[in-house]
Amino acid sequence: MIEFSEVHKAYADGTVALQSLSLTAREGEITVLVGPSGCGKTTTLRMVNRMVDPSSGTVRLDGVDVSTQDPPTLRRGIGYVIQNAGLFPHRSVIDNIATVPVLLGRGRAEARRQAGELLERVGLDPRVGGRYPAQLSGGQQQRVGVARALAGDAPVLLMDEPFSAVDPVVRADLQDELLRLQSELGRTILFVTHDIDEAIRLGDMVAVLRVGGTLAQFAPPSELLAAPVDDFVAGFVGRDRGYRRLQFVGAGSLALSTFPTTGDGWLLVVDDDGRPTGWRQGGDRVALGTVHQEGASLRSALDAALSSPAGRGVAVDDDGRVLGGIEPEAVITLLHRTDALEPADGGDR
Amino acid sequence: MLSSLVAWFSAPAQWSASTGIPARLLQHLGYTALAVLVGAVIAVPLGLYIGHTGRGRLLVVGLANGLRALPELGVLVLFVLLIGLGLTPVVLALMLLAIPPLLAGTYSGISGVDPAAVDAARGIGMTESQILFQVELPNALPLMVAGLRTAVLQVVATATIAAFVSLGGLGRYIVDGQAQRDFTQMAGGAILVALLAIVLEVALQGLQRAVTPGTRRQEPARTDTVTAGG
Numbered sequence: 001m002i003e004f005s006e007v008h009k010a011y012a013d014g015t016v017a018l019q020s021l022s023l024t025a026r027e028g029e030i031t032v033l034v035g036p037s038g039c040g041k042t043t044t045l046r047m048v049n050r051m052v053d054p055s056s057g058t059v060r061l062d063g064v065d066v067s068t069q070d071p072p073t074l075r076r077g078i079g080y081v082i083q084n085a086g087l088f089p090h091r092s093v094i095d096n097i098a099t100v101p102v103l104l105g106r107g108r109a110e111a112r113r114q115a116g117e118l119l120e121r122v123g124l125d126p127r128v129g130g131r132y133p134a135q136l137s138g139g140q141q142q143r144v145g146v147a148r149a150l151a152g153d154a155p156v157l158l159m160d161e162p163f164s165a166v167d168p169v170v171r172a173d174l175q176d177e178l179l180r181l182q183s184e185l186g187r188t189i190l191f192v193t194h195d196i197d198e199a200i201r202l203g204d205m206v207a208v209l210r211v212g213g214t215l216a217q218f219a220p221p222s223e224l225l226a227a228p229v230d231d232f233v234a235g236f237v238g239r240d241r242g243y244r245r246l247q248f249v250g251a252g253s254l255a256l257s258t259f260p261t262t263g264d265g266w267l268l269v270v271d272d273d274g275r276p277t278g279w280r281q282g283g284d285r286v287a288l289g290t291v292h293q294e295g296a297s298l299r300s301a302l303d304a305a306l307s308s309p310a311g312r313g314v315a316v317d318d319d320g321r322v323l324g325g326i327e328p329e330a331v332i333t334l335l336h337r338t339d340a341l342e343p344a345d346g347g348d349r
Numbered sequence: 350m351l352s353s354l355v356a357w358f359s360a361p362a363q364w365s366a367s368t369g370i371p372a373r374l375l376q377h378l379g380y381t382a383l384a385v386l387v388g389a390v391i392a393v394p395l396g397l398y399i400g401h402t403g404r405g406r407l408l409v410v411g412l413a414n415g416l417r418a419l420p421e422l423g424v425l426v427l428f429v430l431l432i433g434l435g436l437t438p439v440v441l442a443l444m445l446l447a448i449p450p451l452l453a454g455t456y457s458g459i460s461g462v463d464p465a466a467v468d469a470a471r472g473i474g475m476t477e478s479q480i481l482f483q484v485e486l487p488n489a490l491p492l493m494v495a496g497l498r499t500a501v502l503q504v505v506a507t508a509t510i511a512a513f514v515s516l517g518g519l520g521r522y523i524v525d526g527q528a529q530r531d532f533t534q535m536a537g538g539a540i541l542v543a544l545l546a547i548v549l550e551v552a553l554q555g556l557q558r559a560v561t562p563g564t565r566r567q568e569p570a571r572t573d574t575v576t577a578g579g
Contacts (some may be wrong), residue, residue, distance in 0.1 A: 051472055076474030086469030090487040090562030100473050132562070148473070158472075 001027045002048055002156065002190055007057035009043055009213070017043040018213035020057070026205070028186040034199040035209035035216075036236070041192045043213075045158050048190060049075045061156065076103055079149030079157035079187070084165050085141040087133035093119070093144050094129040100152035111151070118147040123177050139170035146178070150185070157189045163198065175201055196237055200225065200244065208233050222248035246299035246335075251292070254301055254334050256315055256324025266310035274321040276314050291316050292326055302331045353533045354540075368521070370541065377518035377545065380508045384440050385500050388447030393493070396452045400459025400489070401481050409456045413449035421446060421507050429514050439511045446507055447500040454496015458489025490560035498553040505546050509538070519545070 002025040009018040018040040025031035033041040046052040047059050050071045059066050066074060087096050097115035102108055119126050122143040133141055142162060149157055163171045175198065182189065193199055199206045200221040208216045208224065210232060217229045225245035228234040238244070259268045267280045279286040291314045292304035304313030305328040313326035363369050399405045421442060428438030462485045470484045509520030522538025525531070 049472060051468075072474045072476045074474075075472060080469065080472035082465060082469055082472065084465045086463070086465035086467075086472075088466050088470070088484055088488075089463065090484075103474055103479075145469075148469075152473075 001025065001060075001062055001188065002031075003058075003060040003063075004044065004047070005058050005060070007044070007047065007054045007059060009040065009047070009052065010055050016213060018054075021209075021213065021215055023207055023215065023218060025188060025190050027188050029204035030182060030189040030191055030202050032191045032193060032199040032203035032206045033209060034193055034196055034203075034206060034236075036211055037194060038211045039209035040213035041194075041209050042160055044209075045160050045190055045192045048156070048158055049078045049080060076100060076152060077154050077156075079152065079154040081142075081145050081149045081157065081159040081162045083161040084138075085133070085145035085162075087141055087144055087148070089133055091132075092129065093131050093133065093136070096133065096144060097147045097151050099148060100154075104152060115147070115151060118150055119144075121150070121181070122147045137170075138166045139174060142166060142174055143177070146174075146181075150181075155188060157187050159189060159191045161192055161194065164193065164195070171198075178202065197244075200237075208236060243299070243302075246302060247297045249298040249335075251296065251298045251301040251331075251334070254298070254315075254326065255330045257312065257327055257330070259322070259325050266312075268310075268314065268322065268325075270322055273319075275319075276316065276322050279310050281310075286310075288314065294318060294323060298331060298334065301326050302328065305331060350533070350536070354536060357533050357537045368517075373517055373519050373521055374541065374545065376511075376516070377505070377508055377520070377542075380436075380439060380443060380511050380516070380518055381501065381505045383436075384443030384504050384508070385447045385451075385497070387440060388444040388500060388504075389451055389497075391444075392448045392451035393455050396455025396493075397459060397481060397486070400456045401477070401485060403460065406456075409452055413453050416445050416449045419445060422510055422513065425510050425514060434514055436516065439508075439514060439516055442510070443504045443508060446503050450496045450499035450503070451493075452496075454493045454499070455489065458492030458496075459485045461492065462488045488562055490562070491557055494553065494557040494560055498550065498557065501549050501553060502546055505549060506542060509542060 004021050004023045007018055007021045008016075010016045021040075021044060023031075023044075033044055035041050043052050047054055048061065048066065050066055050069070053067065061074075061078075087093075088099070091099070094112050094115045097118055098108065098111035101111035101114065116126055116129055119129055124140060124143050124147070128136065128140065128144075133144070136144065142165075145162065149159075163174045166174065179202065191199075191202060193202075203221055205218065206221050206224055207218045210216045216236075217224060217233045219227075222245065224233065224237055225241045225248070228237050228241075234241070261267070264282065266286075268276055269278045269280050269285070270276050276288055276291060278288045286309050289308045290300075290304050292301045294315065294317045301313065301315070304315070305311075305326045306313075308314065312328075315323040315326050317323050357363070358370075364371060366372070396409070399409055424445060425438060425442040428441050432438045432441075459481075466484055466488070467480060470480045475483065508518055509523055511518045512520030512524040519538050519541050522534050522541070526533070526535030526538060
């Protein structure tokens with residue numbers, strides 16, 4: 001658990017990076033700090049491992065005031081991932097990952113063996129281990145950066161815009177990978193980003209900071225989308241927040257329609273096992289489009305309905321077999337009925 | 350001229366006597382090594398400090414430019430007047446020549462290390478000396494060796510001035526040749542200095558390649574492709 005209490009930071013030239021921040025990042029959760037540049041989010045993160053010391057106020061890590069700790073010792077117990085990874089160019093990938101265990105005094109051979117396992121854990125081919133950072137793509141480097149932060153078995157991870165420098169497709173992969181890792185490891189993660197979509201995707205809790213270093217809102221992503229406290233947060237969260245909010249709403253009680261089996265209209269084509277393969281209209285075959293899998297969010301259901309060429313989406317079960325059709329109207333009806341929005345089980349964030 | 354040069358180089362006495370080519374070559378190398386070593390003892394720690402802390406950057410620029418502008422022979426004469434004849438004034442004068450490139454190479458090598466790597470090193474718990482010696486220094490080595498190359502070349506070419514103050518080295522052939530109007534001997538000395546400079550240059554180029562991070566110990570190129578990751 002990371003607690004900030006009334007943390008204030010001003011620099012010698014009078015610039016105030018943080019007004020007075022109080023915030024708790026709960027154990028085993030991803031807490032995201034998000035805001036425009038100049039809002040003090042990176043400063044906040046760097047106070048946890050004493051890369052920056054607050055002018056006043058305290059930062060506690062598991063109840064211990066970090067200002068009482070020796071910085072190098074403190075930092076060896078905290079995973080640290082930064083933008084552009086910051087890998088050591090002169091060390092092989094394996095030795096980069098093994099850095100912290102070696103600093104902690106563990107044997108080099110053991111540290112390397114563990115580093116090899118971590119490579120696989122972050123989705124890299126173990127053969128990458130003998131390479132040097134310059135021989136890797138940006139996305140691969142970032143994965144190595146995450147592996148290096150995990151190598152010390154630190155319960156707390158600080159991630160400072162770790163995925164900002166890679167292209168959107170790779171970024172989405174890395175985000176999925178982080179969520180998968182987190183579901184296995186359950187670390188306490190403080191994550192800084194300027195990208196609100198990334199914050200909503202990754203965060204259990206999201207702190208929106210304003211320029212000048214004040215906390216605008218601290219809430220779970222669904223609440224941030226449903227009820228932004230003011231115009232700043234609403235503007236920052238973005239224009240299609242109403243739509244994006246649907247990803248936190250379960251589609252469990254959605255009324256499904258049945259598909260016609262004959263006629264001149266759109267007919268759904270299924271294989272022998274009942275899995276949809278496409279549409280037929282008149283004599284033409286048309287591609288299927290997005291399908292909605294049982295248990296996914298209302299956003300997925302609405303997307304299936306809107307993206308279907310037939311004007312109605314296809315809902316399938318876990319095995320991919322057709323359950324029924326999704327009319328856009330049914331989604332809207334369910335929304336009207338669900339005054340208190342229930343979170344999706346598992347969600348598809 | 351060419352035939353007399355061949356004769357000069359092939360005279361048996363040139364290769365055996367205590368004033369022969371091997372002996373002069375070793376003396377010349379000795380002055381060079383000593384001057385560069387003393388220069389490095391001063392310039393490298395200073396460069397490491399300035400590069401790591403970022404303090405005193407102006408000193409590097411001022412010192413490097415100032416020392417480069419000094420007339421070597423004049424400096425040598427000044428040191429001889431101050432200290433007297435001997436090895437010390439020669440080494441001191443040559444050392445002044447070695448310091449600017451060594452200092453500039455070390456400073457720019459250290460300060461040029463990827464700031465993200467240094468930030469990461471600090472952030473994962475390296476102490477300042479661990480950052481300097483385990484991250485900054487290994488990555489600064491190519492530029493430091495480049496500085497060493499420049500220093501060695503300048504010193505090896507200038508070490509001929511040792512002969513002006515009655516020391517040995519390859520400069521003897523040039524100084525004596527001039528005094529005796531023996532242009533063959535002068536040309537022979539000049540050729541030897543040039544050859545020595547080329548040999549050292551090639552050797553130091555090899556060293557510079559060897560210390561470039563990420564290339565040494567590198568496995569041979571592979572044909573298979575690693576597909577994981579982005």
